[in-house]
Amino acid sequence: MVAFLRRLAGHLVRGVVMIWIVTTFxxxxxxxxxxxxxxxxxxxxxxxxxxxxxxxxxxxVTYGFVPHGSWLSQYGDYLWKLLHLDLGTSVSAQGVSVTTxxxxxxxxxxxxxxxxxxxxxVIGVLLGVVAAMRRExxxxxxxxxxxxxxxGIPQYVMALVLVTFLTVKVKAFSTGPVDGLLxxxxxxxxxxxxxxxxxxPAVAFALSSFGGxxxxxKSSVVSVLGDDFILASELRGIKPSIVFRYVARNAxxxxxxxxxxxxxxxxxxxxxxxxxxxxxxxxxxxxxxxGNRDYSEMSGAFLLITVAVILANIAADLLYSVVDxxxxxxxxxx
Amino acid sequence: MKRRALAGLTAVGTLAALLGTAGCTDSSESSxxxxxxIQTNIDANAxxxxxxxxxxxxxGYNAMKLGWPKNSLTDANxxxxxxxxxxxxxxxxxxxxxxxxxxxxxxxxxxxxADDVKTSAAMSFSQGGGAFAVAPGAAGxxxxxxxxxxxxxxxxxxxxSSNNSFLRNVLNMWVIPKSVxxxxxxxxxxxxxxxxxxxxxxxxxxxxxxxxxxxxxxxLVEYGPKKDVSAGPFVLERVNPGExxxxxxxxxxxxxxxxxxxxxxxxxxxxxxxxxxxISGDLDAAIYTATPTNVRKKILARQGNTMISGFSPVxxxxxxxxxxxxxxxxxxxxxxAYLIDRKLTTRIGESVGGTPAQTTTGLISDAAKAWIGQxxxxxxxxxxxxxxxxxxxxxxxxxxKSGGKWIQADGKPFTLNLQVPNGFSDWIxxxxxxxxxxxxxxxxxxxxxxxxxxxxxxxxxxxxxxxxFWLTALGPATYDAYARLxxxxxxxxxxxxxxxxxxxxxxxxxxxxxxxxxxPGLGTVNPGELTNQLAQSDPAQQKQIIAKLAKYSNDQLxxxxxxxxxxxxxxxxxxxxxxxxxxxxxxxxxxxTWMQLGYIKKK
Numbered sequence: 001m002v003a004f005l006r007r008l009a010g011h012l013v014r015g016v017v018m019i020w021i022v023t024t025f026x027x028x029x030x031x032x033x034x035x036x037x038x039x040x041x042x043x044x045x046x047x048x049x050x051x052x053x054x055x056x057x058x059x060x061v062t063y064g065f066v067p068h069g070s071w072l073s074q075y076g077d078y079l080w081k082l083l084h085l086d087l088g089t090s091v092s093a094q095g096v097s098v099t100t101x102x103x104x105x106x107x108x109x110x111x112x113x114x115x116x117x118x119x120x121x122v123i124g125v126l127l128g129v130v131a132a133m134r135r136e137x138x139x140x141x142x143x144x145x146x147x148x149x150x151x152g153i154p155q156y157v158m159a160l161v162l163v164t165f166l167t168v169k170v171k172a173f174s175t176g177p178v179d180g181l182l183x184x185x186x187x188x189x190x191x192x193x194x195x196x197x198x199x200x201p202a203v204a205f206a207l208s209s210f211g212g213x214x215x216x217x218k219s220s221v222v223s224v225l226g227d228d229f230i231l232a233s234e235l236r237g238i239k240p241s242i243v244f245r246y247v248a249r250n251a252x253x254x255x256x257x258x259x260x261x262x263x264x265x266x267x268x269x270x271x272x273x274x275x276x277x278x279x280x281x282x283x284x285x286x287x288x289x290x291g292n293r294d295y296s297e298m299s300g301a302f303l304l305i306t307v308a309v310i311l312a313n314i315a316a317d318l319l320y321s322v323v324d325x326x327x328x329x330x331x332x333x334x
Numbered sequence: 335m336k337r338r339a340l341a342g343l344t345a346v347g348t349l350a351a352l353l354g355t356a357g358c359t360d361s362s363e364s365s366x367x368x369x370x371x372i373q374t375n376i377d378a379n380a381x382x383x384x385x386x387x388x389x390x391x392x393x394g395y396n397a398m399k400l401g402w403p404k405n406s407l408t409d410a411n412x413x414x415x416x417x418x419x420x421x422x423x424x425x426x427x428x429x430x431x432x433x434x435x436x437x438x439x440x441x442x443x444x445x446x447x448a449d450d451v452k453t454s455a456a457m458s459f460s461q462g463g464g465a466f467a468v469a470p471g472a473a474g475x476x477x478x479x480x481x482x483x484x485x486x487x488x489x490x491x492x493x494x495s496s497n498n499s500f501l502r503n504v505l506n507m508w509v510i511p512k513s514v515x516x517x518x519x520x521x522x523x524x525x526x527x528x529x530x531x532x533x534x535x536x537x538x539x540x541x542x543x544x545x546x547x548x549x550x551x552x553x554l555v556e557y558g559p560k561k562d563v564s565a566g567p568f569v570l571e572r573v574n575p576g577e578x579x580x581x582x583x584x585x586x587x588x589x590x591x592x593x594x595x596x597x598x599x600x601x602x603x604x605x606x607x608x609x610x611x612x613i614s615g616d617l618d619a620a621i622y623t624a625t626p627t628n629v630r631k632k633i634l635a636r637q638g639n640t641m642i643s644g645f646s647p648v649x650x651x652x653x654x655x656x657x658x659x660x661x662x663x664x665x666x667x668x669x670x671a672y673l674i675d676r677k678l679t680t681r682i683g684e685s686v687g688g689t690p691a692q693t694t695t696g697l698i699s700d701a702a703k704a705w706i707g708q709x710x711x712x713x714x715x716x717x718x719x720x721x722x723x724x725x726x727x728x729x730x731x732x733x734x735k736s737g738g739k740w741i742q743a744d745g746k747p748f749t750l751n752l753q754v755p756n757g758f759s760d761w762i763x764x765x766x767x768x769x770x771x772x773x774x775x776x777x778x779x780x781x782x783x784x785x786x787x788x789x790x791x792x793x794x795x796x797x798x799x800x801x802x803f804w805l806t807a808l809g810p811a812t813y814d815a816y817a818r819l820x821x822x823x824x825x826x827x828x829x830x831x832x833x834x835x836x837x838x839x840x841x842x843x844x845x846x847x848x849x850x851x852x853x854p855g856l857g858t859v860n861p862g863e864l865t866n867q868l869a870q871s872d873p874a875q876q877k878q879i880i881a882k883l884a885k886y887s888n889d890q891l892x893x894x895x896x897x898x899x900x901x902x903x904x905x906x907x908x909x910x911x912x913x914x915x916x917x918x919x920x921x922x923x924x925x926x927t928w929m930q931l932g933y934i935k936k937k
Contacts, residue, residue, distance in 0.1 A: 034796075035788025041387065043791055046805055047758075048374075049622040049646055049901060049922060051403060052814040053410075053464070053499070053506055060463035062387050064552050093388035095556025096379045104379050108575060168613050175610060176600055178574050181368065278607045280575035288603055293788050 004318075011314040018310050019303075023082070026302040027075055030295050037091050037293040038062050065091045067295055078299065087300040092292045098300035101285065106267065106304070109274070109281030112198050113266035116205025121259055123206060124213020129248065131214060132221030144218065151211030156272035158208040162200050163276055173200045176278040201277045205270060209262075213255060220251040253324055257316050264312025267305050366909050367936055369594035371619045371925050372608055376601035378573045381558020384508040385461055390573050391508075394926030395580050395597055396564035400432060400451070401505035402927050403810075404919040405644060405901075407704045408873070410811035411501045414920070414931060417446055417509050417565060425872075427500045430489040431482070439585040440511050441562065441569045448487040453512040455479045455489070456523045460551035465489075465503035468547050470533040470540065473831045473869065474499050477531070492531065495831045497869055499811065511563045518557050520550070567592045567929055576601040592929050593910065593936045612639060612904050619905045619913070619925045619934075622646070624760065630686055630902075638908030644921040646901040647809025649691060649698050650684065650761065651893040652752075652768070657838035657846030658800040660742055664851075665731040667891040671717040672724035673775055674768055680897040683764025688897035693717055695884040696816050698807045698898040705812070705880045714888040721775060739776040750779040753802040755790035761803040764896060795823070797844045806893055812876055816865040816883050819892050825849065826862030833866045845892055853889045861886050911937050 038059050045055035067074050067088075081088055087098035124147075131143035150158075166172045178184075179193045224230065224247050233243050267282055274283035282301060289297035377388045384391035391397035401413035401421070411423075421432045438446035455476065458466040465476045474497025478490040491500045520526070529535050530543035562570035567589065568580035578599040582592055600617070602608050605624050611617045612633040625633065633639050652674070654661045661667060671694070680690040693716045695702040702711050725735075732743035740748040750772065754765045762783065769779040784790035794802050806818045820826055825843035826833045838846030850860045864879050864886075871879060887893075901921050905913045912935040913928070914920050920928055928934055 033789070034792035035786075036792060037788075039791050039795070040788040043805070044787065046648070046808060047787075049648065049899075051647075051810070051922065052808050052817075053403075053502055053811065057464055057503075057506060058387060061385060061461050061551070061555050064548065064555075089556075090388075092375070093377050093380045094386050094552075095381060095558070096377070096388070100379045101377075104575065163610065168610055171614060176576060176607070178577070181579060181596070181598065184572065184574060275604070276606075278576065278602065278610070280601070284603065291603075291786060291788065 004321075008314075008318065011317060015310045015314055019306055022306045023079075023299075023303055024075075026306070027078060027299060028071075030298050030302075031071060031074075033290075033293065035293040037066050037295075040291075040293055041092075061094060062091060065089060065094045067091075082303075087303065088296040090297050091294040092289070092297070098296050101297060102282070102300045102304055105280065105282045105285040108198075108279065109267060109270055109283065111194075112201050112274075112279065112281060113205060113270050114263070115198065116202040116209065116270075117259070117262050117266055119202060119206035120210035121213055121255070121262075124210035125217050125252065125255065127210070128214040128217020129221055129244075129251070131218040132225065132251075135218070135222060140218075143214065147211040147214035147218070149211070150207055151215065153208055154272070155204065155208045155270075156276055159201070159204040159273045159276035162204050166200060173197075175200075197277075197279070201270070201273050201279050204273050204277075213258070216255055216258060217251060220254050221247055224251045253320075256323060257320065260312050260316030260319070261309070264309040265305075267308045367594050368596045368598060369618050369910060369925070369934070370598045370600065370616060372602050372611065372617060372621065373578065373599040374602055376573065376576060376578050376599060378575050380573075381556065382562045382570055383555065383558045384510065385457060385555050386558070390558075390570055390578060391562075391564075392570075392578065392580070392599060392924070392926065394566065394924035394928075394930065395568040395599070396562055396566045396570050396583075396926075398509050398564075398566045399506055400509060402920075402923050402931075403502065403506065405647075405922045406810050406919060407645070407647070407701045408810065410809070410814075411498070412810075412919075413502070413505050414923075414927075416505075416927075416930075417451075418505065421501070421505070423501050426496050427498055428491045428496060430491075430501055430504055432487050432489070432504075434485045434487070435587045436485060437587040438565055439587065440513075441564045441583045441585055442511075442513075443585055444511070444513060445484070446509065446565050447484045447512075448481040449484075450512045451487050451507075451509055452479050452481055453516050453519070454507055454509045456519060456527065457510055457515060457554055458507050459527045460519075460523075460547055460554050462548075462551065464506075465491075465500055466507075468527065468530045468544050470531055470535070471495075471831075472531070473497050473828065474503065475531065476500075476504065494533075495870065497831075498871065499813070499869060502811070509565060511565070514559045514563050515554070515557070518554055523550070526550075567926060568597050571596075588930055591932050593934055594929070597926070609633065612636070615639065615906060615908070617904070617906060618910050619903070621903055621924065622901050622922075623904060625686055625902060626759070627686055633904055636906075638906040640905055640907055640913075642903050642905060642914060642916055642918075642921070644901045644917045644919075645698065645700055646687075646899040646922075647698055647701060647807060647815070648805055648899045649807035649895050650688070650764070650897050650899065651694075651804050651806040651895045653802055653804035653806075653845060653893040654891070655797055655800045655802075655844060655846055656848075656892065657797065660731060660733070660748065661800060662846070663731045664890055665727045666733075666748075667894070668715075668717070669724040669727035669731070670772070671891055671894045672720045672727065673772055673777070674894060674896070675719040675771060676896055677719075678771070679764050679767045682767040684760040684897050684899070687900045687902045688760070689900060690897055691895035694888050694891060694893065694895040696807060696819055696887040697812070697880070697884065698809065700898070701807070701809055701812075701815070702880075702884060705877055706884055710881060710884070714885065717894075724775070735776055739778070748777050750777060750801055751799070752779055752781050753784060753790065753794070753799040754781060755784045755787045755803075757786060758803070765803065795842055795844050797839055797846070804893060806895065807898070811868075812880055813865060813868040816861070816868060816880075816887075819845075819887060820847075820861040820865040820883075824862070824892060826865065828866065831866075831870065833862050835860075835862055847890070847892050851886070851890050853886050856882055856885055859886050861890075907937070909937055910934050 041059045090096045131140045134140040167175045182190045271283035274281045286301045375388045380388040382390045384397040399416045400418035401416045404412040406412040418432045419435045423430045462468050467475050473495045475492040477492030480488040489504050526543045567586045569583045571579045571581045580597040608623050609629050615636045656662050676690040680688045692699040752765050754761045765781045769781045772779040808814045822842045824845040824847045825835045835849045852858045
């Protein structure tokens with residue numbers, strides 16, 4: 001237990017240092033991006049057909065929310081606020097705290113990507129096992145081919161195909177936000193609307209991701225099937241279902257790390273899918289904030305993604321020792 | 335095992351079908367009196383405050399102005415009544431008296447009064463800019479606001495300027511309820527404004543007052559009432575991420591004209607999202623939407639979808655960085671104008687929403703004709719696609735052709751980089767067409783793409799591009815149109831009622847044009863000075879100035895006008911009818927304002 005806590009403390013210290021380094025790096029990177037939020041908003045309004053008078057009036061207020069001063073003073077101010085868990089105020093949504101903006105978008109993304117990731121993991125693992133067990137036959141070949149093919153199709157292409165066929169040509173699903181005419185809350189129609197708007201993006205996510213899990217699982221299972229303990233189990237006449245459990249538990253270990261990291265990346269990982277489905281999550285917020293040169297929102301979003309990835313890494317590292325006794329023993333031995 | 339798998343698949347299929355059905359049965363489709371439109375920047379966390387850039391007060395629906403600008407070719411001060419029923423302005427633009435709608439009420443039942451408008455003016459001062467600049471002697475600034483009676487208010491222009499933008503800047507003001515915003519303002523707000531804008535006040539007092547107003551402005555713009563208090567035809571009911579729902583305001587002064595009981599505004603951040611909604615038949619109206627031909631066909635194939643179009647006082651131009659050789663030579667610019675086939679470029683770049691520019695005047699073709707007459711426009715150089723004339727101009731610039739390529743006087747080949755921003759499909763396609771046309775005649779031209787529009791604007795302002803697309807002819811105010819060519823981007827900055835010219839590379843001057851140039855028939859002209867005069871001239875004087883500026887622009891070519899934009903909008907007549915017709919002067923307004931003006935009826 002003491003060793004575990006010591007490891008945890010070490011991970012956390014390293015994590016905080018990593019967060020500080022990445023935060024500093026993104027702070028500088030964001031400010032190196034060319035573009036002025038006020039000018040960009042003004043010209044965008046002009047390109048949307050708004051008259052110069054109205055565009056001027058609309059963007060006038062933005063200037064007061066753009067961070068001013070030297071980079072050093074801005075950085076000091078940013079870190080000080082960060083220590084107080086204050087991510088600052090949005091430039092494009094004046095007066096709204098970045099925390100509110102980020103949290104508002106985060107809940108939609110987490111639901112979507114969590115569902116998509118778990119779906120792709122389950123499908124990928126199951127089909128990966130089948131592909132490995134039937135690797136000599138047509139089934140194995142077809143599954144491997146399918147995995148490679150889907151793994152190679154970018155998420156945004158998959159999303160556009162689904163949008164075109166299932167929301168435009170055949171109106172089986174809706175894109176965009178949850179139906180605003182429904183009373184928000186814990187009621188059937190509203191929940192159904194939430195799910196129905198998230199199903200297709202989640203499916204797009206799963207379809208474009210499960211190929212990776214399938215191929216990794218297949219190769220892992222094939223590798224485990226060749227291990228001596230499987231042969232020994234078979235020779236001892238252990239039931240095939242139990243042998244299958246041995247195989248699955250051992251073959252799953254590499255995928256466990258991949259899954260943990262995927263969960264860490266999920267916060268910023270659905271940018272293209274959210275854009276294609278007009279889904280109001282972190283991806284959409286990130287794209288808007290970059291387009292608007294909203295430094296505060298960009299910093300907040302990047303920070304959250306960084307923290308999520310680092311925490312997922314730590315969790316994967318710690319939990320790996322729980323699921324794999326060999327790692328635990330090696331750790332104790334060291 | 336097989337049976338279990340089959341049962342599982344059936345369950346998944348049933349669930350998907352149920353969810354799919356739930357997704358399809360949007361209430362917006364089942365309720366015939368719910369009007370669905372689009373809006374950008376919908377943010378569930380944003381305040382219900384029209385002064386906020388990302389607001390949940392939506393123009394024409396639950397956010398009201400004193401007046402609504404008409405889409406006019408020549409009159410930037412043409413307005414439809416909003417909360418102002420009528421107004422009179424003295425000929426010198428110094429005094430503006432506004433009468434409010436007699437029956438105007440807020441959604442809480444209280445009447446809209448002149449005090450509300452005065453509070454709105456204080457709010458506008460706290461945000462600055464336009465007629466409400468918090469600076470002494472600002473051109474066209476408000477000098478005094480007087481409540482004459484509960485329904486009448488007077489605005490005086492500050493002494494020292496007689497700016498013709500005064501009326502439109504005041505009428506464009508958002509009107510907010512005093513009962514909600516008044517308590518957020520200090521009691522001495524008008525004393526602060528008076529000190530901050532008084533030329534006789536000491537610098538210290540002015541600066542202190544300006545700082546206080548600036549701090550107040552930030553606080554006020556962040557403020558959002560918990561409940562919407564609207565003087566418009568609708569009141570905000572709720573905002574979900576990406577969608578706002580508004581209900582009809584029974585207290586609206588023209589409630590009898592409003593057909594829908596509810597309005598749903600769907601958020602969009604890109605044209606593709608609007609296209610999908612339109613192709614699915616989800617929208618009753620979509621404001622200005624850029625559409626390629628194939629997309630337009632799909633949209634119009636949906637039952638009830640109809641296109642309406644009108645002029646847009648915006649032109650796409652190819653602007654030069656005139657501090658870069660050989661583009662500093664007017665003969666080279668003229669040669670390029672002869673070499674670029676504007677009809678071909680428009681057909682490739684903006685076949686749906688563009689009309690080839692007749693020639694370069696600084697105004698869109700129709701506005702130029704309306705201001706200075708068809709004859710005067712026809713007498714200008716039309717720059718037809720003419721290779722011989724282009725060749726003659728290039729030779730005047732000291733160039734010669736060798737091996738099929740144009741060579742400059744210093745022996746270097748004449749090549750060009752044409753910059754376009756990523757995401758502007760019409761500019762990219764048009765740019766590629768131009769590059770191909772120029773390369774074919776011996777001027778190797780490469781199209782380069784900036785990462786996004788923000789990067790493009792930043793880098794063009796830094797003078798990093800030699801040739802790039804630029805929106806020009808922004809009307810209807812002629813000052814705004816010519817300020818695109820002879821404003822800050824070309825070195826002229828306003829100081830009070832005057833302008834000063836900065837050299838290329840300084841103070842945002844990336845076009846690098848000469849401060850003056852001699853034009854046959856005009857003599858030596860300072861186009862920045864003339865442009866500035868447009869802001870303070872009556873229509874007759876403007877006509878004379880425009881004649882000079884059009885001739886100057888046509889001769890000196892700081893930019894080549896390629897096409898005039900057409901305002902393309904889509905409406906669906908399945909649920910509602912009586913939309914504005916083609917070329918209506920309300921096409922730059924939102925559907926909420928159309929309803930106020932008597933458009934949009936239930937089918």
